[in-house]
Amino acid sequence: MPVTTLSAAVHITPVVIHTFFSHGKRKAIKYKEGNEEEESRDDIFFDQAFNIVRAFIELGIRNTVESLQAFTNTHVPAPYWAAVSPVRIPLSSCNAAADLLIEWFGPxxxxxxxGGERWWQVRGLDGLDAEWITQKEYLDHGDPIPExxxxxxxxxxxxxxxEKLETVMLYVHGGGYFWGSVNTHRYQIIRFARKIKGRAFAVNYRKAPQYPWPCPLHDVIAAYLYLIDPPPTALHKPVSPSKIVFAGDSAGGSLCLTALTVLRDMGVPLPSGAVLISPWVDLTHSLPSVMQNTETDIIPPQGFLAKPSPLWPVDPVPPKEGRAGPTTTDRPPEPGHADTLKPSEPRLEKDAKGDTRKHKLHSQEEMLQENSTSHENGDSSKPGQDQEYDIDHWEPKPPKVLMNDSDATPLELRSQIQVYATNEQLTHPLVSPILQGSLGNLPPLYIIAGDGEVLRDEIMYIAHRAAFPQDYPTRAGVLRDARRQKENVEKFTTPTKVHLQVFDGMCHVLTVFTFTESAKYAYRSIAEFVKHVTNDPASGQPFPDVHRHPSRSSTHDLDEQYPGRSKKGVPSKHQKAPENQEVERVEHNGILDEVSDVVMFTASVDELAAAATSTAEERVIAGKAKDDAAFVMLRDRVNIYGxxxxMEPREEIPALQIKASQIGIIKEDPCTRWWKGQQEWDKRFMKKAERAVKERAKIKAKAQRLLENARKQGLLLVREGEDRQHPRFRDASEARSTSANPVDGTIQEDRRWxxxxxxxxxxxxxxxxxxxxTLEALALLKKSIYHSAPVTHATVPKLKPSDAVRAAFDPHDDPTRPPKQSVSEQQRKANIIPMHGLRIWNVLVSYFMKEKAKQAAAYVRGVGERAGERAGVIEEQKSTASR
Structure with a gap:
């Protein structure tokens, strides 16, 4: 059954019931054992939401990629209190972004x-879908509109x-680079827009595997250029970069960081800051938490697998030698590394001679020693060499896995392990930004992570890399293989100012769980950061004072009404907290200072609130941070009450002790876990995989017939060097199809390829x-021939009658309008039933929030009534005493 609202309900309902009983049982055991340690999942609402989200992702990976994409890219109506205005970023902005990337990469x-400069510019839609989002209450409908x-x-x-809302958050959604959309994240983005009292601009970038790297990166850069340099057709005025903040979660957070490095390298004005929520910055999974935190996170342990379809995996049926196994080839590549995409001349000559002699396979230690010697002698695959060769005579060898036992023979991977990029591309700095040569000279970064998520270590590592580039250098092999990265190490040396916060007990993308105190604190802190860097960028202080007193309800400001009250995590004036609980640690050029936050939880809430208004300079001893230019990093942990x-000193964080040579390499444990999961999937869906292979052959035959008919009907392409003025070519303005829809059938000057x-x-x-x-590839091909032709097409042929009749009976086609494009790019409309699963989720979340608000309001009323009763008793006693 595909991913639908019904299938999700069927799959999730037992999970909800099971969680209800297991939650009570677990809390009873804790109570019986006298365990008073408070955990995030002690809250029944969070426990239910955690298991629901995890169950939904498990349902997704048991279905095809297309099914999950279609469900999460189905249009969901916006709530009545939000103003959502869809726009399409035109091809001209996409072309400007492409030119920037082409220059960045080099030929x-x-x-x-x-793999070329054209294929990633090909798209089905006539631009890129995006949305302007804000609160309706921020719009003045009395403002006159020009005639x-x-x-x-x-x-x-x-x-x-x-337009009057100057602050703009450019939001890039997450979803593992292959699912999710502006629809899955719209309610979160609306919340951000309300908190920052501004507007958000959300981009629905193209997804892998149909549009793999660098397609999503291309789209994010296009969205930014559209904001700061809008085309004439855009309704908005140019937005100053100083008023823009990037924000993204998971894959979206990584795309934000990667886009910032490209803009920095190319000298494009940077935004005022960036918010990175659980960014996925290491696609090789080389840090420990990816193995340690699987029980406390929503991400499937085996990674994002999928039921086989004509689209994915690349090999629905496993290769004869298996998707992984003991290596059958000697060096290169060395263990832990993917092969280089550009071979050395000696290796190319050796492969061209057909050297098929069997080599003795060495142990991992011997391979590493031999490769080390080869590097020193200059006889290795160094991609930076300037020479000519024929790439068609060479293919990379499967990547070898770094084994735990150095005497073992390394495994090698024979299937693509990530949806977003090929195995050889995983260590590219624009795929895994943890391998960037330099993360310096970027705008201030506010980075948050959950302590229980599998990506925790890589998030902590990249935050410290940005702030302390000298202490966390890039692996030497990356710099050797990438000219630009080597230059960046010397060019961008100014540390980036970073605020890192790690939330106790929280999983991946904690902002999804909007009703928790942790998420409320995160939303509020993100909003403060955005408003600070966009409204006061010249202050010198990179971050606002985010050290507030306890988290407040979004609907009732309880602390202001009853400042002396006591609640969990908020000591009253008569309570004391554990010693040193509220000591701030701020690092300045690597020096750790400990500063009392005026009081150490021995004061009242009012006193704490007053202390929170002190500036960062006032809270740092000896004036070491009075020069804002010396400020480097804020490092906090946040408990479940906000x-x-x-945070502990850097030397006590295991992830920060890992050598640079171990970062961004393919290791045994995560690969073995993926391999076992993929073996289970191959066994479970063996027949489906075989059907997918047959389906591919049928679709390929359809595509061939489509091309043959198009050529017979007059399809002509302009080849390089040909004269467009030749009589057989029609001018673009005259090249119209005689199909039933007069709007389509044009050659688009801005569509390059x-x-x-x-x-x-x-x-x-x-x-x-x-x-x-694939059906999606067929739809893209048909649209480019008959409806929206690039400038390389000289003609737009008329659809053959027999093809038109066939299209009328095809649910994926239409004879009068362009076929629907890939669900990884084009939104789907909801079915007859207007209620969609994503909307149900948002309704449930809103319900839980309202219930908690009601409880809080009832508590306030109760406190007020009791206070009133006490006041009456005291007044009566005073009256009696006076008498």
Whole structure:
């Protein structure tokens, strides 16, 4: 059964029931054992939400990639209190972003690492979908609309009314790079817009595996350029970079960080800051928490697998030698590394001679020693060498896995392990930004992570890398293989100012769980950061004072009404907290200072509130941080009630003790776990995989027939060097189809490339731009021929009648309009039933929040009534005494 609202309900209902009983049982055991340690999952609402989200992701990976994408990219209506205005970022902005990336990569890297400069610019839609989002209460509907704009739709008029909201959050959603959309995250983004009292701009970037790296990165950069340099057709005015903050979660957080490095390298004005929520920055899974925190996170232990379909995996049926196994090839690559995408001349010559002699397979230690010697002698695969060779005569060897036992023969991977990028691309700094040559000279970063998530270590590591680049250098092999990264180490040396917060007991992307105290604190702190860097960028202090007194309800400010009250995590004036619980640690150029936060929880809430108003300079001893330029990093831990405490010294954090040579390499434990999970999937879905292979062959035959008919009907392409003025070519303005829909059938001047322009390119095997064996690839091909042709097409042929009749009976096609494009790019409309699973989730979350608000309000009323009764008793006693 595909991922639908019904299937999700069927799958999740038993989980809800089981959690209800297991939660009570677990708390009873804790009570019986006298265990008073408070955990995030002691809250029944969080425990239920945690298991629901984890169950939904498990349902997703038991279905096809297309099914999960379609469900999470189905349009969900916005709530009545939000103003949501969809826009389409035009091809001109996408082209500007492409030019920037082409210059960043350079011709050699484009050819041998990316696979070309054209395929990732091919898209089905006439641009990129995005949304302007804010609260309706922030719009003044009394503002006059210019007369020439009166015919605009309500949504377009709202864009004009948003202009007075200067602060803009450019939000990039998460979802493992292959699922999720503006629909899954819209309620979170609305909350951010309300908190920052500004507007958000959410981008629905293309997803892998149909549009793998660097397609999503291309789209994020296009969205930023659209904001700061809008085309004439845009309704908004140029937004100053100083008023923009990047924000993203998981894969979206990594895309934000990666886009910042590209903009920095190319000299484009940077935004004022970035919020990274659980960013996925290491696709090799080389740090320990990826193995240690599987029980406390929502991410599946075996990673994101999928039920086989014509689209994914690349090999539905496992290769004869298996998806992984003991290595059958000697060096290169060395253990732990993927092969280089650009071979050395000696190796190329050796492969061209057909050297098929069997080599003795060495142990891992012997391979590493031999590779080390080869590097010293210059006889290795150094991608930076300047030489000519024929790439068609060479293919990378499978990556070898770094084993725990140095005497073992390394495993080698024979299948693609990540949806987003090929195995050889996983260590590229624009895929795994943890391997960036430099993370310096970036705008201030506010980075948050859950202590229970599998990505915790890589998040902590990259935060410290940005703030202390000299202490956490990039692995030497990365710099050797990438010219630009080597230059960046020397070019960008100014430490980036970072605020890192790790939340106790929280899982991946804690902002999903909006009703928890941790999430409320995170939303509030993110909003303060955004408002601070956009409204007061010249202050010199990179972060606002986020050290507040206890988390407050979003609907009732209980602390202000009853400052002396006591609640969990908030000592009253008569209570004491554990010694040193509220000591702030701030690092300045690597020096750790401990500063009492005026009181150490021995004061009242009012006194704590007064202390919280002190500036960072006032709280740092000896004036060591009075020069804001010397400020480097804030490091906090946040408990389940939204109270902060200092993070332990760097030398006590295991993830920060790992050598640079061990970062970003492929290791045995996570690979073995993925391999076992994939073996289970291959066994469970063996027949489905075989059907997927047959389906591919049928679709490929359809594509071939489509191309043959199009050529017979007059399809002509402009080849390089040909003259467009030749009589056989029609001018673009005249090249119209005679199909039933007069709007379509044009050659678009801003559409540079199509699926028929990629003969000399080598995109990843999953990319639909050059594929002909999936329904989505077929839809993309048909649209580029008959509806939205690139400038390389000289004609737009008329659809053959027999093809039109066939299209009328095809649920995936239409004879009068362009076929629906990939669900990884184009939103789907909801079915007849207007209620969608994503909307149900948001309704449930809102319900839980309202229930907690009611409880809080009842508590306040109770406190007030009891206070009133006590006041009456005291007054009566005074009256009696006076008498």
């Amino acid at each position: 050699e890297e484009l050819k041998h690492v990316v 020439d704009k009166n015919k605009l739709s309500k949504e377009d008029k709202d864009i004009l009314r948003m 109270r902060i405490r200092p 199509g699926p028929l322009d990629l003969d000399d390119e080598n995109p990843p095997l999953s990319a639909i731009a050059k594929r002909r064996d």
